[in-house]
Amino acid sequence: MTAKLIRKRERKAEVKARATEPSAMFTRCRVVGCSKPARAGTGDGLDTRFCRSHADHNARHGSPYQASYRAREIAPYRVAALAWLEANRSDTYVSNAVDRVVTLLRASGPHVEAFRLRGLAPQERARAAWARLRKARIDPLRVVAAWLAVEMITRDDPQAERKAEFKQVQAAKLIHRMASGTHKRWGEGPTATELHVYPRSRGRVLRHVGEALNEAVELLVQHHLQRLPQI
Template identity: 35%
Template sequence: MLQPSGKRAKRRAALKESIRLGPLAASAKCAIPGCGRQTMKAAREGLAPFHCRRHVEHRQRHGSYWRPSFKASELRPFITAATAYVGLRAANDKFIAAAIADMGRVLEDAGPVEIATRLKGMSATKRAKIGLARLRVEGVPPQRIVSIVLAVAALIKADAKAPRAKEFRTVQICKAVHRLASGTHRVWVMEDHQGRKRQIEMHAFPKSTGRVLREMGRMLEEPCDWVIEKHVAGVLAHRQRYGRPRAAS
């Protein structure tokens, strides 16, 4: 049996690769400008047809292929404005009052708390509820959570470079709220054979990536849908009127 020539073998290999990639054969390189890496599908590392592993993992952590999460310094002035805005209207505005009440019920219905080292193997929904329960145990007021949700939505609207995809907002809401009560912290005092006391600390944090961020963010975002729609512009106006201008970088 005759063996195919070198050129024929290369064409055959290229045809097989084209068939493997399917209609997305042209997307052999990551779609993010300047990246240049192979897509996960082209590199046979996964099924992502347009992005490399690095940017797929970036999206899992931040909700965007390219935009990192907001820094606390970026979010702080918007939280200040939203907290003041919500505090002024919590008793009289029906949308804000309903969001606070619904958020309280979400925290109460979250169930028991579990320590961070025992979360492995649980579903994303279960782990998200444990995150909400941790907020309840730490005594985080529902009104504060509503203010943070509103602040994240306002920052995205004000930032011309922020992604407008709902996924990004959902993940950023989860990250901002989760900072209020993240992980499990334990302190023990032990005594050695000489009677000397030592303090031992344990700080365990759940992995901040994947479906858990989306599930917890969705649970925090849904009670505030009407507040986001009706009051983001008001928060921005409040910040512009009463907030201090940010220092030029």
């Protein structure tokens, strides 16, 4: 056998060996200081960037390690944002953002019961999230206020995660909770049967909802973020 042929066979064997090794051997979780292998960690699509626990955290919070703001931390910002919006309803950028949220609500298609969401694509579940807000008659001003609250708390927090994805997920979680699930009740008294189904608040659905809201309020934030009240 010629040297050239031997080299060719060796290369072939090496490629074959690599192909049969699990891919997790080749990649580590991208979080600095995490030595776990990266793997598909969520049932919401394949996230090969992080280990299971960091992928799961990322799906829920919009960051592999930064925790979501607590409801009581962000509540005063939501109140202040809503008051500011009410006082500035006639502002061009406020009315533009509100109109765009109204369009999102109107264009979201028919209402889908929470227990029928399983198996729908993330994009379809995101539309259903907007349709739920419409059905619950949530004031579009409150939806805009949720985004502004996230911008304001990020502005005031020196440790904040400033990536768009984190803000999108934080805002989407807030509006997700405004219209909560499907509730049914049969019968009366102690024998009554109740069904409560809450749509999951994680994964790509939150990204789709957050991205759409981000676009709707983008101009308002660009022009007025510095004028929004301090807490």
